[in-house]
Amino acid sequence: MGVLKFLALAAVAVAAPVEERAKKPKSFLKEVGNSTWVLGNQIWNVTQNRQYANKLFYKGSDRVGKAVGHYVSYNGAASDLNWTSAVIADSGSDWINVKFTAKEGDFHWVIYDDLPGAYQYFVNHALPTLGEFRTLWRLDNASFPRGRTNIKDGVLPALDEYRGATNVQDETWQKADGSFLTKYDWSAFVRDMDFYGVYGDEVGSWYFNPGKDYYNGDQLKQELMVHRESKTGDAVQLNMIHGTHYQALSRDVFADGKVWGPWLWYLNDGSKDDAAKRAEEEEGAWPYKWFEDKAYQSRGKIQGKLILSDGRPAAGAAVFLGDNNSNLSTLDQGKDYYYTTYADSDGKFDIHDIRTGTYALYAWGNGGKIADVTTNFTQNEVVIREGKNTNLKDLTWKVTDKKDRIFQIGDFDRKTDGFKLSGPTPFEHGRISKCPANLTYTVGTSKAADWCFGQALNGTWSIVFPVKAVPSAAKLTVSLAGFSQGTSATVLLNNVKVGNITSASLVNSQDTYRGATRAGEWRLLEFPVTKEGLKQGDNRIDVKVEKASQWRGWLWDSILLEGI
Structure with missing residues (x-):
């Protein structure tokens, strides 16, 4: 020192x-x-x-x-x-x-x-x-x-x-x-x-x-x-x-x-x-x-531009400079020093006054024009040198094709923003219990504000959606803005189990029972769907809570079904 x-x-x-x-x-x-x-x-x-x-x-x-x-x-x-x-x-x-x-x-x-x-x-x-x-x-x-x-x-x-x-x-x-x-x-x-x-x-x-x-x-x-x-x-x-x-x-x-x-x-x-x-x-x-x-005092800076693989700029993306070659989530990183910013409308970003060293650059969707982006971006071995500008120039962020999407509820932004009861303040004990035990969302008729921010009561939340042409296979993506152990659900498609949300596979974060209503520890679950699982016309996904503990459950970020 x-x-x-x-x-x-x-x-x-x-x-x-x-x-x-x-x-x-x-x-x-x-x-x-x-x-x-x-x-x-x-x-x-x-x-x-x-x-x-x-x-x-x-x-x-x-x-x-x-x-x-x-x-x-x-x-x-x-x-x-x-x-x-x-x-x-x-x-x-x-x-x-x-x-x-x-x-x-x-x-x-x-x-x-x-x-x-x-x-x-x-x-x-x-x-x-x-x-x-x-x-x-x-x-x-x-x-x-x-x-x-x-x-x-x-x-x-x-x-x-x-x-x-x-x-x-x-x-x-x-x-x-x-x-x-x-x-x-x-x-x-x-x-x-x-x-x-x-x-x-x-x-x-x-x-x-x-x-x-x-x-x-x-x-x-x-x-x-x-x-x-x-x-x-x-x-x-x-x-x-x-x-x-x-x-x-x-x-x-x-x-x-x-x-x-x-x-x-x-x-x-x-x-x-x-x-x-x-x-x-x-x-x-x-x-x-x-x-x-x-x-x-030994510090440098960084700049770059994030471009999605479909050609769009990563407008408004969350950008995080953190641990190099880490297997921890960005929220859980903490041994060193960390820097955050957001990309502008053209996907450009810059961060000043970074301690010199080797980092990884991470990015993810923050809603807005890239609310449909389910993937994240990572680039390791980013070196910051004293008094120098590390220019990463154009960075390609691989994303999935939107054309096969059957439905999406909520933005991919790791937050509950836009859902019922998600505001106006991000902390209130017990607010999750105000969300209903049973809820039906109809794609094409319902809006995001009809879907509640968190689920924690025994009951079933259903999504009714039409399918015009059945894909050869599909994937159901469940993005949770937070999860507290004690409540579990079975996920069914047309009455057939395709996955679950459970304490057996998700470790506890202290979000829903400590009154977080906007965000907690983000989790992404992906469930495969066979061609036989879908049918032409109306289909239904059920998130059926069969075990509940008071104030414990999950915060919703987004739920997406797409053909693959």
């Missing part, structure tokens, strides 16, 4: 007056004994113990109060990091870099004299294979009664609401009026996030994560951001820098020296406008020039 320096200051240090060179920062770290330290500046300060930072003084008050405070942990709360030492690892005329060391790695606070908050980052040395790694604040509920993400802003539930409700599953309670309290309704898509935090009338605590290349997962990666702690009432501000919510698999091994961050933890008077302005400034300053780490 390199040292932090102001590049401009370093350039003129020789010519600076003696008194300017001798200036020392006002930010501080003090050891007070018994594995306890105080760090901060003249605006705020934190008391850090071996495990928790249990005091945060800002604007004349302790903003932790009876809450837990700040800590770093992996695999939930099972393994909190314990700090064995703290030192000022580096400093300048108006900043210090405080390093806390644990056996797993080093956590840094970069504190500027005039900054209400601190830049933070973590350097791995011995983290185990894990799914979840996070930093977080648990703060005083009186100071921070509200939460804000880019899709949800409001008052966090009062602790008394939980005490008067019945626990029905993990961190989910049902109130006497039938409504639910759950922390998962405060989730969001991490790569869409501008800023988030908890706030009140006089104070706000915010996270800004510009760049986001150290996050795991692709464009549809979702995480819990803020919530009310149900047992204590603490206002919780999560920084899930490697998360597992709404995923099936996320177990990664990290190289010694992998860095998460830097991100900015920021305090203000509770103003969302001020936080939004600061978020824009941080995004504009990323990648941070002051962070003098060779691997962090």
Whole structure:
């Protein structure tokens, strides 16, 4: 790990007056004994113990109060990091870099004299294979009664609401009026996030994560951001820098020296406008020039153009730069660094400020003009060199011929968009139970909005469709935007089984029972259909749920029948 320096200051240090060179920062770290330290500046300060930072003084008050405070942990709360030492690892005329060391790695606070908050980052040395790694604040509920993400802003539930409700599953309670309290309704898509935090009338605590290349997962990666702690009432501000919510698999091994961050933890008077302005400034300053780490600063860019094999541009396609030669889904990749964008109307894309290294380029349909594309694109061995532009030029994406399509319901975009009850918000516990047990969709008459976003109840969903000329063979493609184990279905064509949707073949992702309504872990199922399975005239496909568990089932992306 390199040292932090102001590049401009370093350039003129020789010519600076003696008194300017001798200036020392006002930010501080003090050891007070018994594995306890105080760090901060003249605006705020934190008391850090071996495990928790249990005091945060800002604007004349302790903003932790009876809450837990700040800590770093992996695999939930099972393994909190314990700090064995703290030192000022580096400093300048108006900043210090405080390093806390644990056996797993080093956590840094970069504190500027005039900054209400601190830049933070973590350097791995011995983290185990894990799914979840996070930093977080648990703060005083009186100071921070509200939460804000880019899709949800409001008052966090009062602790008394939980005490008067019945626990029905993990961190989910049902109130006497039938409504639910759950922390998962405060989730969001991490790569869409501008800023988030908890706030009140006089104070706000915010996270800004510009760049986001150290996050795991692709464009549809979702995480819990803020919530009310149900047992204590603490206002919780999560920084899930490697998360597992709404995923099936996320177990990664990290190289010694992998860095998460830097991100900015920021305090203000509770103003969302001020936080939004600061978020824009941080995004504009990323990648941070002051962070003098060779691997962090070594970056290049990429560009290219995706053309479908039928000649169409891959307009609006989702583009992901991830692990080279990986057998993991793009959502489940997480050991290194990841970059996302979308192609324009001509299929062109570009990504800037990519860490140098060898990647794979992935792409898939995102609805719109390529809503019919069922295949994905992958190109391995994409090399990013420092200061260079990797121009992949024209890339051919093989797709199937549309002329043999018998019907398609919904866009291929890995999301439930367009289906009944899929909006307006992407998280609501129990909404899947509002979809009907039985449903009939008639091709040529029904529209996508007649098909519900998720299926989780005992019953049968039928698709009635005409066939003019029976193909020699066909294929039924079932694309699921998410799947939670506990509910299974048999898929029948004209009363003959052609496949199933079952826990026996699909691993669990935590989407439907944690209130996801737009996306989760995407799955693609393909079932062959013989010529004898179809007939001229009306045909019927049934998705018959024969075993159901409450709130567990699947989110629909698309269903397609085509001749082959």
